[in-house]
Amino acid sequence: xxxxxxxxxVPLPATIIGRKELSAxxxxxxxxxxxxxxxxxxxxxxxxxxxxxxxxxxxPLSLAGPPLLHxxxxxxxxxxxxxxxxxxxxxxxxxxxxxxxxxxxxxxxxWTGRNILLIAGGLGxxxxxxxxxxxxMRRGEFGEITLMYGAREPSAILFKEELAELxxxxxxxxxxxxxxxxxxxxxxxxxxxxLLPTLLRGVNFSTTGTVAAVCGPPALYRCLLEELQGFxxxxxxxxxxxxxxxxxxxxxxxxxxVGDLFCCSDGPVFRYSQLKGIxxxx
Amino acid sequence: MTRNLLKHDSIAxxxxxxxxxxxxxxxxxxxxGVSAFRPLGPGIDLLLDYSRTLVPPKxxxxxxxxxxxxxxxxxxxxxxxxxxxxTILVGLHPCDLQGIAYLDKVFMRDRIDPLYRARRTALTxxxxxxxxxxxxxxxxxxxxxxxxxxxxxxxSPCEFHLRSNTPKGKAILDRLTPILAxxxxxxxxxxxxxxxxxxxxxxxxxxTFEKSALWDEFAGRxxxxxxxxxxCPTCYCFDIREYGALDGETTMRLREWDNCLFKDxxxxxxxxxxRKSRQERFHYRYQHKYLGFGPTRGxxxxxxxxxxxxxxxxxxxxxxxxxxxxxxxxx
Numbered sequence: 248x249x250x251x252x253x254x255x256x257v258p259l260p261a262t263i264i265g266r267k268e269l270s271a272x273x274x275x276x277x278x279x280x281x282x283x284x285x286x287x288x289x290x291x292x293x294x295x296x297x298x299x300x301x302x303x304x305x306x307p308l309s310l311a312g313p314p315l316l317h318x319x320x321x322x323x324x325x326x327x328x329x330x331x332x333x334x335x336x337x338x339x340x341x342x343x344x345x346x347x348x349x350x351x352x353x354x355x356x357x358w359t360g361r362n363i364l365l366i367a368g369g370l371g372x373x374x375x376x377x378x379x380x381x382x383x384m385r386r387g388e389f390g391e392i393t394l395m396y397g398a399r400e401p402s403a404i405l406f407k408e409e410l411a412e413l414x415x416x417x418x419x420x421x422x423x424x425x426x427x428x429x430x431x432x433x434x435x436x437x438x439x440x441x442l443l444p445t446l447l448r449g450v451n452f453s454t455t456g457t458v459a460a461v462c463g464p465p466a467l468y469r470c471l472l473e474e475l476q477g478f479x480x481x482x483x484x485x486x487x488x489x490x491x492x493x494x495x496x497x498x499x500x501x502x503x504x505v506g507d508l509f510c511c512s513d514g515p516v517f518r519y520s521q522l523k524g525i526x527x528x529x
Numbered sequence: 530m531t532r533n534l535l536k537h538d539s540i541a542x543x544x545x546x547x548x549x550x551x552x553x554x555x556x557x558x559x560x561x562g563v564s565a566f567r568p569l570g571p572g573i574d575l576l577l578d579y580s581r582t583l584v585p586p587k588x589x590x591x592x593x594x595x596x597x598x599x600x601x602x603x604x605x606x607x608x609x610x611x612x613x614x615x616t617i618l619v620g621l622h623p624c625d626l627q628g629i630a631y632l633d634k635v636f637m638r639d640r641i642d643p644l645y646r647a648r649r650t651a652l653t654x655x656x657x658x659x660x661x662x663x664x665x666x667x668x669x670x671x672x673x674x675x676x677x678x679x680x681x682x683x684x685s686p687c688e689f690h691l692r693s694n695t696p697k698g699k700a701i702l703d704r705l706t707p708i709l710a711x712x713x714x715x716x717x718x719x720x721x722x723x724x725x726x727x728x729x730x731x732x733x734x735x736x737t738f739e740k741s742a743l744w745d746e747f748a749g750r751x752x753x754x755x756x757x758x759x760x761c762p763t764c765y766c767f768d769i770r771e772y773g774a775l776d777g778e779t780t781m782r783l784r785e786w787d788n789c790l791f792k793d794x795x796x797x798x799x800x801x802x803x804r805k806s807r808q809e810r811f812h813y814r815y816q817h818k819y820l821g822f823g824p825t826r827g828x829x830x831x832x833x834x835x836x837x838x839x840x841x842x843x844x845x846x847x848x849x850x851x852x853x854x855x856x857x858x859x860x
Contacts, residue, residue, distance in 0.1 A: 260606075301602070491797060491803065497640055500768070500769070
C-alpha cells in the first residue's frame with residue numbers, strides 16, 4: 248500500500264526520468280514513482296511490474312536494473328506491440344502507470360557459496376542484468392560468476408557499453424555470442440559466433456556446486472537444458488524465468504498458468520525440476 | 530412445527546415481499562425463448578420449473594464488461610466507486626449456487642477483489658430445488674445442496690419448504706411468516722451421480738488423460754466459439770482492455786470475459802503462442818476446470834450444470850474423457 252492505494256490493483260503514477268536506446272527496437276527506461284520521496288521501490292531480481300501507458304493499456308515487464316536504486320527502477324522494453332509502441336513515443340518527463348512488483352524473483356539467499364552461471368538469450372538479458380547487479384553488489388557471498396549472453400546479430404546485443412565494462416572485471420566472466428556475424432566485433436567486444444549451447448560447450452566454467460539462471464525465448468530452453476544437465480547441473484539447480492502474457496499479475500485472470508502453477512504469482516522464476524513433465528511449460 | 534411452507538398460490542405475495550429487500554431478479558423465459566436471469570416485475574413470470582438458464586448467474590458478480598479503472602491526466606488511475614444496489618436473486622439451482630460459492634473462493638478468499646466483493650455483499654441468494662435432466666451431472670446433493678445461499682426453497686408436490694441459512698435469510702423468512710403455512714422440515718434431496726464421483730476421483734488422482742485420443746477428436750471438431758466457457762458458471766478468466774476517449778485525456782480500463790478456447794489466450798508479445806493448437810487449449814481448460822490452478826489447485830470447479838454439453842454446436846463433451854477411463858477399467 249502506498250498513500251492508501253493498493254499498488255497491486257491501481258497503477259501508481261510514475262515519471263520517465265531516463266531513456267536510452269539500446270538497439271533499433273529496444274530501449275531502456277528509468278522510471279521514478281511520484282510518491283518516492285517517502286517510499287522506496289525495492290524488489291527481487293526476476294520480479295516484474297505491470298506498466299500502463301494511458302489509453303494504450305498494460306503490459307508485464309521484467310525489472311531490468313539493480314534492485315536497490317530505491318527511488319527509481321529500470322525497464323528494458325522491446326517495441327513489439329500496441330502498448331510498447333505507444334511507450335516508445337514517450338520521453339522524459341512523460342508519465343506512465345506502474346503496478347507491482349509481482350512474482351517471486353530469483354532466490355539469492357539460497358545461492359550463498361555457490362558458483363553462478365547466468366545464460367541470457369536476446370531480451371532475456373533484462374531480468375538477468377538485474378540479477379547480475381544484485382550478485383555483484385553482494386559479490387563476496389558467491390563463488391564464480393559467469394554471464395553468457397547470446398543475441399541474434401551484433402547490432403541486437405543490448406547494453407554494449409556495460410558489457411564492455413563488465414568484461415574488464417576480474418571477479419566475473421563474460422562470454423558473448425551472436426547467431427550471425429555480418430559485421431566486425433560489436434563495439435570492440437570479444438564475441439563468438441554460434442548458438443548459446445555451442446558457446447556453453449566451448450568455454451570453461453565451474454560445474455560443481457553451480458546454479459544456473461536462464462532467461463530467453465522458448466527455443467533457447469529446449470536446446471540448453473539438456474546441455475546444462477550434461478554438465479552435472481541438476482534440474483533442481485537450474486532456474487528459468489518464463490514469459491507469459493500476465494493480464495492481472497495476481498493470479499486471477501488465468502492467462503499464465505503453467506501446469507497448475509501461475510507464472511505471475513508462483514513464478515515467473517521456476518526451478519527446472521518444477522517444470523519437468525508439464526507439457527507446454529517451455 | 531414451524532411456519533415454513535410456501536403454497537403455490539402465495540408466490541405472488543412471496544415475490545412482493547422479496548422485492549422490498551432489493552431489486553428482484555430470477556429466471557424468466559425471454560421473448561426469444563431462452564431462459565435467463567432477468568429483473569422480475571409486474572407481468573413477468575418467474576420460472577420455477579426450469580432446467581437451466583443459458584448464461585449463468587456469474588454475470589451479476591462479474592459483468593461481461595466491467596470498468597475497473599478510470600484514468601484522467603490530472604488524477605491518474607482511479608478505481609470506480611462501487612455503488613451496487615441490493616439485489617435479490619431468486620430461483621438458483623444448487624449447481625449455480627455452487628458456482629457462486631466457487632467464485633467466492635477465487636475472488637474473496639486469498640485476494641479480495643473489491644468490485645466482486647461489493648457486488649457479492651449486495652447479493653441475496655435464494656436457492657431452489659434442482660430439476661435434473663439428461664444433461665446435468667452434479668454430485669451428491671444431500672451434503673451441500675444449499676451451498677451457503679441465504680434462503681432455500683425445497684420443492685414438494687404442492688408447496689415449497691423454506692429454510693434460511695444466514696442472518697440475511699432469517700430476516701427475509703421472518704418477514705415472510707404471515708404468508709407461510711405450518712409444516713415439518715423436509716429432509717434434503719438425496720441423489721448421487723456416478724459421473725460426479727468419477728470426476729472427483731480423476732481429480733484426486735491428478736488425471737490428465739494425456740494419452741487419450743479424444744483430445745485430437747475434440748480439436749478436430751471444435752470451432753473455437755467459446756460457448757462452453759462463456760456459459761460455464763465457474764469460468765471467470767478475463768482480459769483487460771483499455772479504451773481511450775476521443776478527448777485524449779481520459780480512458781477507461783475494462784475487465785472483459787475472456788475465453789481459453791480462443792487462440793490469442795496464450796499469446797505473448799511478438800506473437801509467440803504457448804497454446805497454439807486446439808488440443809493444447811482443451812488441455813488448459815481441462816486442467817483449470819478439473820484440477821485447478823494456483824490457490825484453487827485440487828478444487829473441481831465443474832458443478833455439473835450441463836450447460837457446456839447443451840450449447841456446444843458440435844457436441845463436444847469433456848465427460849467422454851471420464852467415461853472412456855471408466856470403460857477401460859471395466860473387464
